[in-house]
Structure formats: C-alpha cells, structure tokens
Amino acid sequence: MASYGLRSRGERIAEFLRAFRRGPILFDLAEDFEVFLRSYIREEISEEELWNGYRMLTGAPEAFIRASMRALEPIVRALRGFKERASQVHCYQRLSSVVESYRIAERIVLLQLRSKIRGKVDVGEWRKVLSEEASCAERFWGEALEAILEKIGDNPVSALLYDGDIGELKLELERRGISLEIFPLGRYWKTPLDVLRSMMRRGDVSDEEIEACIRRHADYLSLVIRSRDLEEAHERWSSHMESRISRPAEGAQG
DSSP: OOOOOOOHHHHHHHHHHHHHSSSEEEEEEEEHHHHHHHHHTTTSHHHHHHHHHEEEHHOHHHHHHHHHHHHHHHHHHTTTTGGGGGGGEEEEEEEHHHHHHHHHHHHHHHHHHHHHHHHHHHHHHHHHHHHHHHHHHHHHHHHHHHHHHHTTOSSSSEEEEOOHHHHHHHHHHHHHTTOOOOOOOOOOOHHHHHHHHHHHHHSSSOOOHHHHHHHHHHHHHHHHHHHHSHHHHHHHHHHHHEEEEEEEEHHHOO
C-alpha cells in the first residue's frame, strides 16, 4: 500500500487491515517505535502513551506529530485489541532516517513562510534543501529495503505500508523474487511541491520550473488555510486540477 498521508486514505487502509489476517504488517515508521505500537495493540498502554512515545523518539515539532497522528490514528486503532497479531506488526525505518526527515521538513516549512512573507522564491535555497531531502532518502533506502526483506522473511503474504516511490520498490522486490500487489487508495493529486520532487528525481530542473512549482504550492497552501481541514482542501485542489486537464480535451472534442 502506498503512502497514507490524508486521513481518508488512512481509513481505507484501516478497513484493509481489519480483514487482513494472513501475515506480517509492516509500517513505514521508526523501528524503535515498534515496541510502543505492539504494546498499544496488546492494550498495555493508552493511545496518549503511544503518541508520547513517538514524541520522545523523534523529537519532532508538535505540528508534525499531530499531522502524523491524524493520518495514522485510523490505522493503529484498527489493530487495537488484536493481541495475537501484535508480534506480527513491524516498523522498518531507521530512527535516524525519520529524525532527519522531520528536520528537513521543518526547513521546508520555514522556506515556505519566508517565500510568503517576502513574496520572492529563493530558488537556490529550495534547490539545496530538496536535493538534501532526496540524498537523505537515497542514503536510507537500502537499509529500509533490507529491513523490509528481513521482516517479510518466509511469509507467503505480508501487508506493507510504504511512503515513497512505489514503482521503484515494486521493481526491487520483484527482482528478488517477491511479487507486490498495490492496494488502491483512491484518487490522489500530488501537491505542487511533490510534483517538483518527482521532477528533480527524474533529472535537471530549471530555476524557472522550481519557482513556478513553489508559487503554485503557495496557492495550494492558501487553499488549505482557507479550508476547514486538509481533506477538504485537497479535494478542492484535486477538483481544480481535474478541471484544468479536462478543459483542453473538451475544447478539442468541440
């Protein structure tokens, strides 16, 4: 299963996991968090204690913790009480990887704020921080892959929650003789910042392209701020993107 992200996607994953009884469940979270997650599933600790453990491990800003909680709550609650399954729940990311990701995410937020206040995009800084983010992901990719393979072991079927390029993971697992079936989570339009990340992974990106993506992302963030919640904002953004794509096609048909 690809990244959970929005709470609605987390709810779909929760439905899947309630019915999944065949093997290990692998979370895209820090390995050190595994003991807290299993204790929560066994009803040995409360939900508050679970997330306090996450705060303690990651040291992430509270806004990032709350965003993670909002997306993950439906998923972890779906496993609550399945005590016999607790030992089959695994986390496969290095803690240092998660901490580094939050550190870079905080820098990105500060850059967004600076761009909004100054009305100017510092292309050089954006290129630097996104390149650093990509390098960090690449540096920890191999370790995450090995952890996934180790935790899957000889089990014929496993459920994997993965926040990354699912195509790359699918190819790598199939190269090692493991087939991957992708569970659809519904329509999802990438944010302009995620589009820029994808562009940079594929090759060189011009200063003009970076600036255009960051300005579009500022529009997206303004929509989020004006909306009641992130889910509503992303729905409006998705509808906006679909209408932009459909207009040329409608004109061509006419």
